[in-house]
Amino acid sequence: MDRWSSMRIFVKVAEESSFAEAARKLNMSPPAVTRAVAFLEEVTGARLFIRTTRAVNLTEAGERYLRDCQRILMEISEAEAAAGGVHARPSGYLFVTAPVIFGNIHVTPILTAFLREYEGVTARTLFVDRLVNIVDEGVDVAIRIGHLEDSGLSAIRVGAVRRVLCAAPSYLAAAGIPARPAELPRHNIIAAVPGGNGVEWHFGRNGETSVSLRPRLFCNTNEAAMRAAIDGWGVARLLSYQIEGEQARDELQIVLADFEEDPLPVHVVHPEGRLTSAKTRAFxxxxxxxxxxTAALNSH
Incomplete structure (x- = not known):
């Protein structure tokens, strides 16, 4: 029996949780579907499904095998598409992730321009301020800010952003502009972290200077910390791209620029492999x- 065809049948049974429904969707007889799964169970030496009168569920081995089959079938499909022409028109479902504010400001307009150019592509965004496991969560492309750990991912550097201290001009007029990091404990500090008793901010190349601070306001989002700073409550530490609009409108002013740490790199990251879909390559x-x-990533 053809192993590729059997894998395709197995994946359909897993997706439908039903041998009969898989047979109907594939326009096959139920016994043929059963024989294909039995063939794979014999080849692998593992039971792939637990079958009862009410349900068909994957075993633990079946779940692992399903992921492998999906990957293999995708690679076969992409190899066939590539063989048909390296300039195949991008199409399909594109999943993109980025930090929240960066995604809103920079990625969304790029993505909508891409969708206008490639009508066969449908896109979804995941803008979150956490490290997304792009393989486990099925993400095609990620924008990462910060130093990358070694991984099996392909990364292309596109620029860098700064960690900046900022406050509203009204606050600085009342409290004074700090001239060096050691003066920060005398200021109202806004921490863009969920909570805690204190924070430690680093300054200078390689962060060789540190200042321990006890913020009176802890914000669980960068947007909230920015809003508190704009409202004149105190000094916040954010990334340069996050406040570019507010700085241009004179709502926020950067302080202690001469003491900043080295900029953080920005990369476009995607799973590495012999075959990458046309939509991912194009995006x-x-x-x-x-x-x-983008000026915000190149003004250092």
Whole structure:
């Protein structure tokens, strides 16, 4: 029996949780579907499904095998598409992740421009301020800010952003502009972290200077910390791209710029492999070209 066809049948049974429904969707007889799964169980030496009168569920081995089959079938499909022409038109479902504010400001307009150019693509965004496991969560492309750990991912650097201290001009007029980091304990501090008793901010190349602070306001989002700073409550530490609009409107003023740490790199990241879908290749080229010309990532 053809192993590729059997894998395709197995995946359909897993998706439908039903041998009969899989047979109907594949326009096959139920016995043929059963034989294909039995063939794979014989080849692998593992039971792939637990079958009862009411349900068909994957075993633990079946769940692992399903992920492998999905990957293999996708690679076969992409190999066939590539063989049909390296300039195949991008199509399909594109999943993109980025930090919240960066995604809102920079990624969304790039993504909508990409969708206008490639009508066969449908996109979904996941803008969150956490490290997304792009393999486990099925993400095609991620924008990462900060130093990357070694991984099996392909990363293309597109620029860098600064960690900046900022406050409203009204606050600085009343409290004074700090001239060096050691003066910060005398100021109202806004921490863009969920909570705690204190924070330690680092300054200078490689962060060789540190200042321990006890903020009176802990914010669990960067947006909230920014709003508190705009309202004149105190000094916040954010990333340069997050306040570019507010700085241009004179709502926030950067302080202690001469003491900043080294900028943080920004990368476009995607799973590495012999085969990458046309939609992913096209979007990576598209977003890299545009982010590299973004002033907020290149003004250092």
């Amino acid at each position: 990576v080229d598209f977003v890299v070209a545009r982010l590299r010309t």
